[in-house]
Amino acid sequence: MKQFQLLPKSETGAPATSPVVPRQKRAQRTRTALLDAVEALVATEGADAVTTTRLAETTGVSVGTIYRYFSDRDQLLLAAYDGTVARIVETCGEALADLDPGMPMAAAARKLLGLYLDTAETIPAHSGLLAAMRALRPIEADQGGGNEASIVGAIVAPFLQKFSAGGVAADPSRLHFLSVLMGTLVDLYLVTPDTSDRTRLREEIEAHMLLALERLSG
Amino acid sequence: MKQFQLLPKSETGAPATSPVVPRQKRAQRTRTALLDAVEALVATEGADAVTTTRLAETTGVSVGTIYRYFSDRDQLLLAAYDGTVARIVETCGEALADLDPGMPMAAAARKLLGLYLDTAETIPAHSGLLAAMRALRPIEADQGGGNEASIVGAIVAPFLQKFSAGGVAADPSRLHFLSVLMGTLVDLYLVTPDTSDRTRLREEIEAHMLLALERLSG
DNA sequence: AATAAAGATGAAACAGTTTCAGCTTTTGCC
DNA sequence: GGCAAAAGCTGAAACTGTTTCATCTTTATT
Numbered sequence: 001m002k003q004f005q006l007l008p009k010s011e012t013g014a015p016a017t018s019p020v021v022p023r024q025k026r027a028q029r030t031r032t033a034l035l036d037a038v039e040a041l042v043a044t045e046g047a048d049a050v051t052t053t054r055l056a057e058t059t060g061v062s063v064g065t066i067y068r069y070f071s072d073r074d075q076l077l078l079a080a081y082d083g084t085v086a087r088i089v090e091t092c093g094e095a096l097a098d099l100d101p102g103m104p105m106a107a108a109a110r111k112l113l114g115l116y117l118d119t120a121e122t123i124p125a126h127s128g129l130l131a132a133m134r135a136l137r138p139i140e141a142d143q144g145g146g147n148e149a150s151i152v153g154a155i156v157a158p159f160l161q162k163f164s165a166g167g168v169a170a171d172p173s174r175l176h177f178l179s180v181l182m183g184t185l186v187d188l189y190l191v192t193p194d195t196s197d198r199t200r201l202r203e204e205i206e207a208h209m210l211l212a213l214e215r216l217s218g
Numbered sequence: 219m220k221q222f223q224l225l226p227k228s229e230t231g232a233p234a235t236s237p238v239v240p241r242q243k244r245a246q247r248t249r250t251a252l253l254d255a256v257e258a259l260v261a262t263e264g265a266d267a268v269t270t271t272r273l274a275e276t277t278g279v280s281v282g283t284i285y286r287y288f289s290d291r292d293q294l295l296l297a298a299y300d301g302t303v304a305r306i307v308e309t310c311g312e313a314l315a316d317l318d319p320g321m322p323m324a325a326a327a328r329k330l331l332g333l334y335l336d337t338a339e340t341i342p343a344h345s346g347l348l349a350a351m352r353a354l355r356p357i358e359a360d361q362g363g364g365n366e367a368s369i370v371g372a373i374v375a376p377f378l379q380k381f382s383a384g385g386v387a388a389d390p391s392r393l394h395f396l397s398v399l400m401g402t403l404v405d406l407y408l409v410t411p412d413t414s415d416r417t418r419l420r421e422e423i424e425a426h427m428l429l430a431l432e433r434l435s436g
Numbered sequence: 437a438a439t440a441a442a443g444a445t446g447a448a449a450c451a452g453t454t455t456c457a458g459c460t461t462t463t464g465c466c
Numbered sequence: 467g468g469c470a471a472a473a474g475c476t477g478a479a480a481c482t483g484t485t486t487c488a489t490c491t492t493t494a495t496t
Contacts (some may be wrong), residue, residue, distance in 0.1 A: 024442060024493065051483060062445045067485065135353035139405050173415055177406070177422055184402040188395070189358050197391055204395055204433065211429050215422065242462065242473060268455060280476045285454065 019071050031069045033059045038080040043124035047077060047132035074136045081129040082150070088126075089118045096159060105163040105217075106210055112159065113209055117202065120190060127190035134187065139180055147155045151178050164217045178212050183210075225330035237289050249287045251277045256298040263283060265350035292354045298348040300368070306337045306344075307372045314377060321434075323381040324428055330377065331427055335420065338408060345408035352405065357398055370397050382435045396430050403427075 022028045038058045041049050052073060056063045070076040095115050099108050120126050152175050160170055185205045192198050240246045255277045259267050271289060274281045288294040313333050317326050338344050370393050378388055403423045410416050 020442085022443090026493075027443065030443080052485080053483070056446095063484085064446065064486080065444055068443070073484065131356040135356070138349040138353070139402070139409055173418070174422075177419070180402060180406050181399075181426070184357070184398060188398050191357055200391070202394070204392075204430075207429060207433065208399070208426055211425060212422075215425065238473085240474090244462075245474065269451085269470080271451090274477095281453085282477065283453080283475055291453070415486070 019067075019069055019075070021071070027069075027136070030059075030061055030065060034061070034066060034069065034076070035080050035083055038076060039084070039123075039125040039129075042128040042132070050077065053078070057107070077129065077132050078136060080125070080134045084123050084126045084129055087123065087151060088116060089151060090096050091119045092116050092155050093158075096155060101162055103163075105213065108159070109209060109213055110165050110206055112155065113206060114202070115187065116155075117189060117205075120186065129188070130183075130187050130190065132184070151182075152176075160217065170216045174216050178216060181212055182209060237285075237287055237293070240287070245287075248277075248279055248283060252279065252284060252287065252294070253298050253301055256294060257302070257341075257343040257347075260298070260346040260350070268295065285293050295347065295350050295354060297375050298343070299351045301370060302341050302344045302347055305341065306334060307369055309337045310334055310373050311376075312396065314373060314380070317380070319380055321381075323431065326377070326381050327427060327431055328424055330373065331424060332420070335404065335407060335423075336372075338404065345405070348401075348405050348408065352401070369400075370394075388434045396434060399430055400427060 020027075022031050034055065037055055038050055041054070041058070050073075052063050052066055055066060055076075066076065070079060092112055092115055096112060099111065156175065156178065157170075164170075182205075185201075185208065189198065189201050189205060192201055219253075238245075240249050252273065255273055256268055259276070268291075269330060270281050270284055273294075284294065288297060304362070310330055311335055314330060317329065373398065374393065382388075400423075403419075403426065407416065407419050407423060410419055
């Protein structure tokens with residue numbers, strides 16, 4: 001349902017040139033334009049509207065070019081998702097660095113969660129990309145470069161380092177549990193339109209986050 | 219990305235005959251054969267392997283027939299998922315009826331969760347179908363006939379009726395939260411291969427379930 | 437300003453879904 | 467049993483969307 005066959009079955013045993021790292025500024029512009037267009041499309045019409053043809057039209061580049069930077073459509077969506085996550089993570093990372101190490105862990109966690117949600121709300125496409133991402137990269141058991149691994153690596157791990165009692169390096173499987181849990185709840189939050197529902201949801205998410213953190217460090 | 223255009227654009231304003239309820243036993247057999255084949259395919263090769271062509275081949279039915287019972291491929295997968303859920307729910311429903319109403323709520327909840335996971339493990343395709351379902355029916359804010367609504371309706375609601383203090387009819391948004399939470403965690407559980415990881419995961423899930431229940435009734 | 441490397445193009449091959457005009461089987465009625 | 471209507475089935479072909487690749491254009495380098 002995805003891997004094609006090549007027309008006359010490429011005889012060369014070559015490793016099929018993988019997506020390329022842009023070397024000229026023109027290329028950087030093209031790549032960025034593609035990702036921006038993906039975000040815009042997802043924000044206005046949802047991830048299903050992102051077809052290679054459509055994207056080529058709206059950006060003015062040709063379909064073939066898309067495949068120069070992304071090995072397939074899924075990677076394109078994933079890259080767009082990663083882009084939004086990186087922005088959120090950066091904001092939270094800075095906030096984390098500024099937090100007083102003496103403050104109680106629960107308070108720090110609450111603060112970061114709030115900031116995370118605030119920032120995520122800022123990016124219209126993020127909810128749609130998150131959903132698309134979940135469909136593309138199903139929940140996996142292994143701790144490998146999975147779902148919200150980057151968030152764990154960039155925020156949760158440093159957070160625990162800073163606020164956990166003995167500086168226990170939490171085991172990967174529990175970290176993964178936390179990723180999956182928080183990922184879903186954030187998803188639910190972003191998709192909830194009603195403001196008062198959102199407020200209540202924040203409390204709910206907070207409670208479960210704190211429980212998970214407790215069990216993680218305890 | 220899904221709705222097609224009809225060839226000469228059907229002039230009739232007719233409501234496009236929707237999937238049919240089987241009236242003859244031949245039809246019932248066909249429908250069942252299709253769903254069974256879906257389960258088998260998902261169990262052995264994953265949901266992506268379920269293509270209309272492939273399904274037609276393995277069941278000996280022609281592609282057109284599939285569309286007599288399912289309006290599109292997604293509905294087919296969803297129907298297969300619903301089938302597995304119904305089996306699990308039935309088992310748990312019976313157990314729920316047999317539980318002593320005097321027992322503490324937490325103990326009852328634990329018991330049902332265990333039974334739920336045990337039964338789900340019994341169905342090889344269930345994990346794959348759950349994942350497919352999640353991709354097809356993204357997390358939605360409205361409480362409508364959503365994700366694990368049937369589970370809520372068939373188990374959680376009766377459960378609360380039986381064990382909750384004042385018989386409070388919990389509000390739909392909190393019930394939906396519980397659905398989403400448990401759905402994801404069960405998904406994670408089923409996808410975890412290592413036995414000792416599973417055991418630990420059960421405890422984790424239990425803790426979060428109890429927290430959610432507490433907040434639901436408290 | 438010549439040449440190589442990087443980047444871009446787009447027609448066409450593919451995979452997969454969905455429709456529909458007819459064909460076959462079953463049901464119900466005499 | 468015989469037969470018309472209803473139910474069920476068929477499969478070629480229309481369609482949408484993805485991916486490849488031979489070829490052309492632009493940029494960097496000397």
